[in-house]
Amino acid sequence: MLKIDHLSINYPGFNLQNVSFEVGTGEYFVLFGPTGSGKTVLFELITGLRRPEAGSIHINGRNLTRTDPACRRLGYVPQDLALIPFKTVWQNVAFGLYSRTFRPKTENRRQESREIDRRVNEILEKLKIGHLARRLPAYLSGGEKQRVALGRALVVQPDIMLLDEPLSALDEGTGNDLMREIKALHRQFGTTTLHICHRREEMLYLADRVAVMQDGAVIRIGNPDKV
Amino acid sequence: MAILKPNRINRLFSFNHFAVIALVLFVGSLGLLLGAVVSYLDYRAFPAIFRNPDIMFALRLSLWTASVSAVLAVMVAVPVGYVLSRFKFPGRSLFDAVVDIPIVLPPVVMGLCLLVFFRTPPGQAIEGAGFRFVYRQAGIVLAQFFTITPYAIRTVKAAFDHLDPRVEMVARTLGYTPGRVFWRVTLPMVRNSIIAGGVIAWAVAIGLFGPMMVLVGTTRQRTEVLATSIYLELSVGRVQTALAIALLMIVIAMGALTLFKKFGGGGFLS
Numbered sequence: 001m002l003k004i005d006h007l008s009i010n011y012p013g014f015n016l017q018n019v020s021f022e023v024g025t026g027e028y029f030v031l032f033g034p035t036g037s038g039k040t041v042l043f044e045l046i047t048g049l050r051r052p053e054a055g056s057i058h059i060n061g062r063n064l065t066r067t068d069p070a071c072r073r074l075g076y077v078p079q080d081l082a083l084i085p086f087k088t089v090w091q092n093v094a095f096g097l098y099s100r101t102f103r104p105k106t107e108n109r110r111q112e113s114r115e116i117d118r119r120v121n122e123i124l125e126k127l128k129i130g131h132l133a134r135r136l137p138a139y140l141s142g143g144e145k146q147r148v149a150l151g152r153a154l155v156v157q158p159d160i161m162l163l164d165e166p167l168s169a170l171d172e173g174t175g176n177d178l179m180r181e182i183k184a185l186h187r188q189f190g191t192t193t194l195h196i197c198h199r200r201e202e203m204l205y206l207a208d209r210v211a212v213m214q215d216g217a218v219i220r221i222g223n224p225d226k227v
Numbered sequence: 228m229a230i231l232k233p234n235r236i237n238r239l240f241s242f243n244h245f246a247v248i249a250l251v252l253f254v255g256s257l258g259l260l261l262g263a264v265v266s267y268l269d270y271r272a273f274p275a276i277f278r279n280p281d282i283m284f285a286l287r288l289s290l291w292t293a294s295v296s297a298v299l300a301v302m303v304a305v306p307v308g309y310v311l312s313r314f315k316f317p318g319r320s321l322f323d324a325v326v327d328i329p330i331v332l333p334p335v336v337m338g339l340c341l342l343v344f345f346r347t348p349p350g351q352a353i354e355g356a357g358f359r360f361v362y363r364q365a366g367i368v369l370a371q372f373f374t375i376t377p378y379a380i381r382t383v384k385a386a387f388d389h390l391d392p393r394v395e396m397v398a399r400t401l402g403y404t405p406g407r408v409f410w411r412v413t414l415p416m417v418r419n420s421i422i423a424g425g426v427i428a429w430a431v432a433i434g435l436f437g438p439m440m441v442l443v444g445t446t447r448q449r450t451e452v453l454a455t456s457i458y459l460e461l462s463v464g465r466v467q468t469a470l471a472i473a474l475l476m477i478v479i480a481m482g483a484l485t486l487f488k489k490f491g492g493g494g495f496l497s
Contacts, residue, residue, distance in 0.1 A: 047400050069399040076400040082393035086415050099402025156401065 001025050002160055002192060007045055007055035016041055016216040019055070023160075023209075026190045028183075030203045030224070033213035039196040040079070042213075043162050046194070047076050059159055070101055075153030075161045075191070079168065081145050083137040083152075090133040093151040094120045102156040123155045126185070143174040150182070154189065161193040167202060179205060264473050272467035273474060281447050282456055282472060288364065289433055289452040296371035297429035300379040304424055305414075308383035313392075330377045337374050338438025341366070362443050364450060370438035375431045379424035386420030387413075423490040430483035434476060 002023040009016045016038045023029040031039045044050040046057055048069035056065045064072050083092050096102045097116045104115040124130040127147040137145055146166055153161055166182070167175040183206055186193055197203055203210055207224040220227050276282045311323055329337055344350040345361050353360075360366035390413065398408045414421075436454035439445065445455035453476055460469040 047396075049396050049399065068404075069396075070402045070404055072400065074400050076397055078393050078397060080391065080393055082391060082397045084394055084398075084412060084416075095398070096401035099407075101402030103402075152397075152401070 001058075001060060002046075002194070003056075003058040004042075004046070005056045005058070007042070007052050007057065009041065009045060009050060009052050014038070014041065014216060016045070019213075019216075019218050021211050021218060021221055023192055023194060025060075025192055028186055028193045028195065028206055028208045030207035030210045031194060031196045031213055032198065032203050032207075032210050032227075034198060037213040038216040039213055040164055041216075043076070043078075043164055043194070043196065046072075046160075046162060047074055048072055070099070073101060073156075073159045075156060075158035077149045077153050077161075077163045077166055079164045079166075079196075081149040083145060083148055085137055088134050088136055089129060089140070089148050090120060090124070092137065092148055093123060093155055095152060096156040119155055120151075123151045126188075127151050127181070141174075142170050143178060146170065146178060150185070154185065154191070157189075158191065161191045163193065163195040165196050165198070167197070167199070175202075182206065261477060264470055264477065268470045268474060269467045272471040276468060276471045276475065279468070281451065282453075282468070284448050285451045285453050285456040285472075286475070288367070288450075289454075292364065292367045292371060292452065293429050293432035296368045296375060296432050297379070297425045299368070299372050300376040300428040301383075301421060301425040303376050304379035304383045304428075305421060308380050308387055309409075309413075311380070312384050312387035326377055326380055328377075329374050330381075333437060334374050334435055335437030335441055338370055338441030341370055341373065341438065341442050360442070362446075362450065364443070366443040367439060367450060367452060370442045371432040371435055374435055374438060375428035378431055379428040382420055382424030382427060383417065386417040390416055419490040423487050426483050426487045426490065430480055430487070433479055433483070 004019055004021050007016065007019045014036075019038075019042060021029075031042065033039055041050065045052050048064070048067060052065065056063055058064065059072065084095065087095065094116055097104065097119065104112055104119070106112040106115055121130065124133055127150060129144060129147045129151065132140065132144060132148075137148065140148065146169075150163075150166070153163075163182070167179055170178060179202060182195075186206075195206060197206075204224050209222065210220075210224045210227045211218045212220040212227055307326065311319065311326070342361065345354055358365070360369050394416070395408050395412055398412045399405070403411065434454055435452075436458065439450070439452055439455050440458070443450040445451050445459055447459070451459065453472055457469045457472050457476075460466075460472065
C-alpha cells in the first residue's frame with residue numbers, strides 16, 4: 001500500500017501543495033490532469049529523485065520519505081522511457097536484477113544467473129518482444145521501446161509500478177493495443193500501479209480510482225466514472 | 228504593401244552560396260599550404276629522417292610524452308567535466324572560465340608560468356623533494372598536460388551536457404548507488420567522447436613548441452621533441468630535414484583527427 005501524506009515542494013515557478021492520498025495493494029490508480037499540474041514532480045518525489053520539503057511517503061507501512069531511491073523497490077517508467085542506449089533489449093530488461101536491491105536471492109552465482117535468465121526471458125515472452133532480445137534500443141519502434149521499458153520495470157517485481165504517460169508518444173492503434181496489454185499485465189501480476197495520463201479514454205479504461213490534479217494540488221479523488 | 232521579391236543578385240549570392248564558397252576557400256588555402264610543404268620537399272629527405280638517430284629520438288620522445296600527458300589529461304578531464312556539467316555551485320562560471328585559460332593563452336606563456344613557478348618556494352619545494360621538471364623530460368609531460376587538458380575537458384563536458392539524465396535516474400530507482408550508476412551507465416555512454424578527448428589532447432601535445440622551448444629547452448638526445456626538431460634543423464639550414472619532419476607531423480595530425488572524428492568528437496569548444 002502507498003500512502004502520500006501532505007506532500008509539498010516549492011521551487012521557482014511551481015508549487016506542489018499538501019498532496020495526500022492512499023493507494024491500496026494491487027490497485028490501479030491514475031493521476032489525471034493537464035500538463036504542468038505536478039504529476040511528474042509527484043512521481044519524482046515518490047521515487048526519491050526529488051526531496052519533499054514537507055510531508056511523508058509510506059510504502060507497505062515503511063516511511064520512505066528520506067530513503068535512497070535505490071532502496072525503495074519501485075518500477076519506474078518515465079515519459080521518455082530512458083532505455084540505456086548501449087545495452088540490448090535483454091540487457092536493458094535484466095539491468096535491475098544485477099543491483100543489490102533486486103538481485104534474486106539464491107544460494108550461488110550459477111543459480112542467480114539461471115534465475116535472471118528465466119525471469120528476463122519470461123517477461124520478454126509475455127510482452128511479445130522475445131525476438132528483439134539482441135537488438136539495441138535505437139533499432140526499435142516506439143511501441144517496442146515502450147514494452148522494453150515496461151519489462152525492465154516489471155521484471156524486478158517492484159512493490160509499486162510508476163508509469164508516466166506510457167502511451168502518449170504512440171499512435172492511437174499501438175497505444176490502444178498497449179493499453180489493453182498493460183491492463184492484462186496488471187491483472188496477471190497484481191502490482192500496485194500509479195499511472196499518469198491526460199487522455200480520458202485511457203483513464204476510464206485502466207483506472208480503479210483516479211486523482212485529478214491541477215496547479216500542484218489534488219482537487220478530486222474517486223471512481224473514474226464519477227470523477 | 229509591396230512584396231519584396233528576391234532579385235537575381237540575391238538568388239545568385241544567397242548565404243548558402245557564401246557559406247560554401249567560404250568552406251572551399253578555407254579548405255583550399257589549407258590544401259595549398261600543406262601542398263607547398265609536399266611540393267618543396269626533396270623526397271629523399273623523408274626516408275632519411277627515419278635513419279637519423281636524433282630525429283628518431285625526438286619522435287619516440289614526442290610519442291611517449293604525448294601519450295602519457297593525454298592519459299593524465301583524460302584522467303583529470305572526466306571528473307572535472309562531470310562536475311562542471313552536472314553540479315551547481317557558487318563560482319561555477321569562474322571555474323569553467325579558468326579551465327579554458329590555457330586554450331586562449333599562447334602556449335609559450337604556459338611554459339613561462341611553469342618556469343617561474345619552479346623558482347617560487349612551492350616549486351622549489353617540489354624540485355627539492357626530487358620531482359625535477361625544469362630542463363627534464365618530465366617537464367615536457369608537465370607542459371603538455373597543462374596545455375592539453377582543457378581540450379579534453381571541453382570534449383568530455385560537452386558529452387556529459389548532452390546526456391539524458393533520466394537514464395541515470397531510472398538506474399537509481401533500479402537499485403544502483405550513484406557511484407555504480409556512474410561506472411555502469413554514465414561512463415559507458417560518454418566512452419567515445421572520452422576517447423575523442425584523449426585523441427585531440429594527444430594531437431595538440433605532439434605539436435607543442437613554445438612551452439617546451441621555455442621549460443625544458445631543446446637538447447639533442449635529451450629534451451628534443453618533433454616540434455623543436457624542426458626549429459633546430461631550420462636554425463642550422465637543413466630545410467629539407469625540417470620539411471620532412473613537418474610532413475611526418477602532418478601525417479600524425481591527420482591520423483589523430485581521423486580517429487577523433489571516428490569517435491564522435493565534434494564541438495570540443497562548445
